[in-house]
Amino acid sequence: MKNFIVAASAALLLALPASAHVTLEQPQAAAGQAYKGVLRLGHGCDGGSPTTSFSVEIPNGLALVRPMPKAGWHLSVETAPYAQPIKAHGKDITSGIKKITWSGGRVQDGEYDEFIFVGQLRDDADGPLYLPVVQTCEKGEWRWVDVPQAGQSVQAPAPVLRVAAAQKPSAVRAEQVWARATPNGASVGAGYLRVTNSGSTADRLISSSTDVAQRIEVHEMAMDNGIMKMRALSEGLTLQPGQSVELKPGGFHLMIMGLKAPLKEGTSFSGTLKFEKAGDVPVNFNVLGMGAPAPSGGAPEMMDHSHHH
Numbered sequence: 001m002k003n004f005i006v007a008a009s010a011a012l013l014l015a016l017p018a019s020a021h022v023t024l025e026q027p028q029a030a031a032g033q034a035y036k037g038v039l040r041l042g043h044g045c046d047g048g049s050p051t052t053s054f055s056v057e058i059p060n061g062l063a064l065v066r067p068m069p070k071a072g073w074h075l076s077v078e079t080a081p082y083a084q085p086i087k088a089h090g091k092d093i094t095s096g097i098k099k100i101t102w103s104g105g106r107v108q109d110g111e112y113d114e115f116i117f118v119g120q121l122r123d124d125a126d127g128p129l130y131l132p133v134v135q136t137c138e139k140g141e142w143r144w145v146d147v148p149q150a151g152q153s154v155q156a157p158a159p160v161l162r163v164a165a166a167q168k169p170s171a172v173r174a175e176q177v178w179a180r181a182t183p184n185g186a187s188v189g190a191g192y193l194r195v196t197n198s199g200s201t202a203d204r205l206i207s208s209s210t211d212v213a214q215r216i217e218v219h220e221m222a223m224d225n226g227i228m229k230m231r232a233l234s235e236g237l238t239l240q241p242g243q244s245v246e247l248k249p250g251g252f253h254l255m256i257m258g259l260k261a262p263l264k265e266g267t268s269f270s271g272t273l274k275f276e277k278a279g280d281v282p283v284n285f286n287v288l289g290m291g292a293p294a295p296s297g298g299a300p301e302m303m304d305h306s307h308h309h
């Protein structure tokens with residue numbers, strides 16, 4: 001009998017249209033941006049009982065939250081210290097609203113209502129952010145708190161806010177990108193380029209990748225007790241604001257490890273440079289002869305153009 005009741009109520013829940021869940025009108029926002037959260041309430045509780053209280057928990061990725069009062073409802077908030085302070089009007093704000101409750105009002109089943117707040121997504125907000133809601137009715141309550149695991153659906157999903165990465169113009173530029181041709185059977189190649197940081201803060205070339213090899217490491221060639229040695233830069237290559245660094249034979253270079261095929265002179269291949277702050281920067285390596293020195297001036301760019309025309 002108990003099993004029957006569980007099955008019956010599950011079927012009832014699954015029969016609810018998605019629009020009946022509590023959802024955010026704007027389900028996506030960009031990190032670092034202001035956000036207006038409009039929580040939409042679509043129905044009452046079981047048996048058509050009217051809603052009398054609505055509370056929402058604010059996730060860590062959202063800060064500087066202020067609720068909008070509703071006529072006929074009592075508004076209350078709970079605050080808590082932030083894990084990290086956030087700057088507002090030049091000041092560090094160290095705590096904020098973690099929970100908002102609107103109570104004492106009445107939304108009939110079959111009516112629609114909205115509960116609204118404003119806030120700001122943190123720069124490092126990492127989505128999806130879940131905003132658990134408890135909807136209390138004259139009889140019973142809905143707990144919109146379920147967080148779906150991969151590929152599963154849940155009975156009462158928490159409203160979810162998907163976070164897009166902050167839009168930031170890349171402050172680094174890569175030029176004269178080339179690689180040396182490799183002999184048949186070689187598993188390792190070398191790539192070179194000039195990289196410039198035109199931003200106002202330091203950045204780091206952490207690693208790179210390409211489809212033609214397993215991985216790319218940033219290496220340094222340096223004299224060690226009179227012997228030329230190569231080592232991987234485990235911390236990456238730091239670029240100060242305004243600094244331009246040339247990766248060239250005998251110095252810094254990209255070590256292209258685990259080549260899937262030899263790099264043939266006159267061809268080119270694409271790769272991605274990964275910077276700590278600027279993120280991914282796509283590049284195209286021109287493959288020069290095995291004995292090629294560092295290209296001077298705009299030679300590789302001219303080659304690049306000749307490939308395209």
Ligand SMILES: [Cu+2]
Nearest residue numbers: 219220230255
């Ligand atoms: Cu190397």
